[in-house]
Amino acid sequence: MKIIGLTGGIGSGKTTVASMFSELGVPVYIADVEAKKLTNSSKVIRSELVKLLGEAAYTETGLNRTFVADKIFNNTDLLKAVNKIIHPRVATHFKKWASSQNSAYVIKEAAILFENGGYKDCDKTILVTAPKAERIKRVLARDNASKAEIEQRMNNQWSDEEKQKLADIIIENINLETTRNRVSEIHKNLLS
Ligand SMILES: CC(C)(COP(=O)(O)OP(=O)(O)OC[C@H]1O[C@@H](n2cnc3c(N)ncnc32)[C@H](O)[C@@H]1O)[C@@H](O)C(=O)NCCC(=O)NCCS
Ligand SMILES: Nc1ncnc2c1ncn2[C@@H]1O[C@H](COP(=O)(O)OP(=O)(O)OP(=O)(O)O)[C@@H](O)[C@H]1O
Known part of the structure; x- marks a missing residue:
């Protein structure tokens, strides 16, 4: 069974993308x-x-x-x-969870994957991206957080440019329908 790491900065839409994989029947582990x-x-x-x-x-x-x-x-x-x-405790918990899944692949969604080396335990990695301003807008609408607090978290995460160097697959999450089609296409490729 393959382990596919799924990550993206705050507000990029990684949980949204994870749900799309889940709807296709893929077991999804949300590290957060x-x-x-x-x-x-x-x-x-x-x-x-x-x-x-x-x-x-x-x-x-x-x-x-x-x-x-x-x-x-x-x-x-x-x-x-x-x-x-x-993080080490989540990693141990994930391994146990993954070993009990019966599927061609599982998705491990984590906010921090490249930064802490967690990507090295994955067969492939997917990075979800969106422009910074859009991500801030989304989190402001979703959470009770200020722009300064969101930017502070961004400053503690790698930039999309840094993550792109290590990611195998990139999903640019702007339009939800385009993203859903991209998820279907990736799913087919992962099964073939
Ligand atoms: C600091 C905590 C208590 C803040 O809780 P809060 O409810 O405000 O935020 P939440 O957990 O929903 O995280 C929201 C977003 O913040 C960012 N974030 C969370 N933890 C981290 C981290 N360690 N480093 C950088 N960004 C982070 C991510 O973009 C995440 O999606 C919580 O995030 C936490 O326990 N973090 C440490 C565990 C962790 O690293 N989680 C992320 C991957 S496992
Ligand atoms: N393409 C999109 N267009 C508009 N809104 C979107 C899009 N994708 C996600 N959203 C919304 O943006 C918000 C952030 O998305 P989501 O929670 O999936 O991001 P995340 O990367 O998991 O964020 P975090 O790191 O904060 O947990 C959610 O309210 C979600 O419904």
């Missing part, structure tokens, strides 16, 4: 969602994050996302340390 579950369920992750960021990293309902985001997207060292706590 699994990371969220693990930060709330794993005692080890919790204790390491509290040690690094302080007791305020958690509330009674789980990870204090606003607090953590404020801290780490302003501080590269802290971001790297948090990634080091979370």
Whole structure:
């Protein structure tokens, strides 16, 4: 079974593209969602994050996302340390999940794939791109986030130009219908 990594910067539309693969019957693993579950369920992750960021990293309902985001997207060292706590656990969880799937290929959707070397465990990688201004517009409409906060996350991710050098397949996600057709075409190629 092949592992296809799917990534793209904030607001590029990678989750939208992942859903299109899912509709075609492809098993899809959303690393962001699994990371969220693990930060709330794993005692080890919790204790390491509290040690690094302080007791305020958690509330009674789980990870204090606003607090953590404020801290780490302003501080590269802290971001790297948090990634080091979370990413290896997500990688292990993904491997277990993938080994239980019965399919020609699976999609692993992750915001951070090239930046942390995760792409090396993939047979192929797909990069979703869209112009920066469009991505900001989309996230402003979707989330309760400011333009400055979105730009701060962009600054902590590689640019599309850097990612394009390593990606095998690129989906320019401007028009949803064009993107859907492109996903069908890629799906056929991956099965052949
Ligand atoms: C910092 C956290 C708590 C912020 O939570 P919040 O609900 O505000 O954001 P959410 O998780 O929905 O992420 C939204 C977007 O932010 C960007 N982002 C998230 N984590 C990172 C990161 N480590 N580095 C760069 N950008 C990131 C991505 O574009 C992502 O799609 C959360 O993102 C987190 O736990 N991040 C670390 C885990 C991680 O790296 N996840 C991404 C891939 S597994
Ligand atoms: N081609 C498109 N045209 C218009 N809106 C789009 C398009 N693609 C995605 N969107 C919308 O833009 C927003 C961002 O898309 P999506 O959540 O798929 O991006 P993402 O790359 O997963 O973002 P993040 O990194 O923040 O999780 C969503 O509200 C989605 O519905």
